[in-house]
Amino acid sequence: MEYGQYGKTGMKVSRFGLGCMRFPSDEHEAIKMVRYAIDNGVNYLDTAYMYKGSEIITGKALKDGYRNRTYVATKSPIWNITRHEDFERYLDEELMRLGTDHIDVYLLHNMNHDNWEKVKRYDGLTFMDKMVQKGKILHKGFSVHNTLKAFKEIVDTFDWEMTQIQLNILDETQQVGVEGLKYAADKGMAAVIMEPLRGGYLLNNIPKEVHDLLNQYPEKRSLVEWCFRWIYNMPEVSLILSGTSTLEQLKDNLRIFEHAAPNVMTEEDLNLTGRIRGAYEAKKSIGCTGCRYCMPCPQGVTIPEIFKLYNSYQLMKSHWVDKGVYRSNLVPAGSGADRCVECGLCAEHCPQTLKIPELLKEVHAEFMR
Numbered sequence: 001m002e003y004g005q006y007g008k009t010g011m012k013v014s015r016f017g018l019g020c021m022r023f024p025s026d027e028h029e030a031i032k033m034v035r036y037a038i039d040n041g042v043n044y045l046d047t048a049y050m051y052k053g054s055e056i057i058t059g060k061a062l063k064d065g066y067r068n069r070t071y072v073a074t075k076s077p078i079w080n081i082t083r084h085e086d087f088e089r090y091l092d093e094e095l096m097r098l099g100t101d102h103i104d105v106y107l108l109h110n111m112n113h114d115n116w117e118k119v120k121r122y123d124g125l126t127f128m129d130k131m132v133q134k135g136k137i138l139h140k141g142f143s144v145h146n147t148l149k150a151f152k153e154i155v156d157t158f159d160w161e162m163t164q165i166q167l168n169i170l171d172e173t174q175q176v177g178v179e180g181l182k183y184a185a186d187k188g189m190a191a192v193i194m195e196p197l198r199g200g201y202l203l204n205n206i207p208k209e210v211h212d213l214l215n216q217y218p219e220k221r222s223l224v225e226w227c228f229r230w231i232y233n234m235p236e237v238s239l240i241l242s243g244t245s246t247l248e249q250l251k252d253n254l255r256i257f258e259h260a261a262p263n264v265m266t267e268e269d270l271n272l273t274g275r276i277r278g279a280y281e282a283k284k285s286i287g288c289t290g291c292r293y294c295m296p297c298p299q300g301v302t303i304p305e306i307f308k309l310y311n312s313y314q315l316m317k318s319h320w321v322d323k324g325v326y327r328s329n330l331v332p333a334g335s336g337a338d339r340c341v342e343c344g345l346c347a348e349h350c351p352q353t354l355k356i357p358e359l360l361k362e363v364h365a366e367f368m369r
């Protein structure tokens, strides 16, 4: 197992962290899997109050001396918070579930528009500082599925030590993207990557062209391996979470991460992953190139971002995250397609001659369904 720095915290973490969201249904199997990961060098577990049953099983797996051998990250259930005092009440419950007296990394869970407003309303940031003083948490962070703009605002608001973002071969410029990763790393924050395979959707819908590219490439690696490799190649990445649900998957991940060091990809490798991305993108349903000639919209509609989310949603066989980003971020922030008044200004500038107002209407209806 390769290890790397975790931002400025001084922690040295395995490049592969075990995501505890998709445990096997059998509790004994789940405990065995967690312990197998730790026995094989994984020293970072990621769970959350909202992952059903996960903290309790993780707590059981951490008995018998395993707690001292790994860092534990978990998340505050922002959805359930209705007053300031709730933050500490839930944290205490999580400590009890996990059978520990402190959380190494505590995250405010999913800083979408509404959750972030709630954190500000109920003074969640003061809570985080107070808990560090009390020793109940050691490091402060947040996880996020949001736009780059909103992400930067959150990063700039507080002295965070880490962030957890979605990033994979298709999300180079989607959500927070590589630009967001570098932004956080520049501030000394650790960056934990989630959804490296887009919750597995990347593998469920592989275009024939991708198979051809892999078969023709002289260096033989699986698509999973290239996906992980593309991420850990970036020196700003602290670790990658993978939520395995079988021991076989876990063993395969451990094999892949045996040599997971940054800057290992050659120009040719990067070219290959770029062509893989291109093969997926060629399947998109709205022919928007992201040129932004249609922008700005006087009503604040973020046209290219909406089309990009929709293409990703279609490509990934209706992946909930894209829908969620639209509904929980763009619409509440006033940049959704519902703001369109059909003035037609944007369509006049579109080199692809897209019927933008009509398309926006369709996308909005689909995303809100």
Ligand code: SF4
Binding pocket: 296, 297, 298, 299, 300, 301, 303, 339, 340, 341, 342, 343, 344, 345, 346, 347, 356, 357, 360
């Ligand atoms: S048609 Fe809609 S999206 Fe296009 S510029 Fe007008 S208000 Fe904005």
Ligand code: SF4
Binding pocket: 287, 288, 289, 290, 291, 292, 293, 294, 295, 303, 304, 307, 349, 350, 351, 352, 353, 354, 356
């Ligand atoms: S002008 Fe057309 S192709 Fe360019 S970003 Fe806008 S909708 Fe997409």
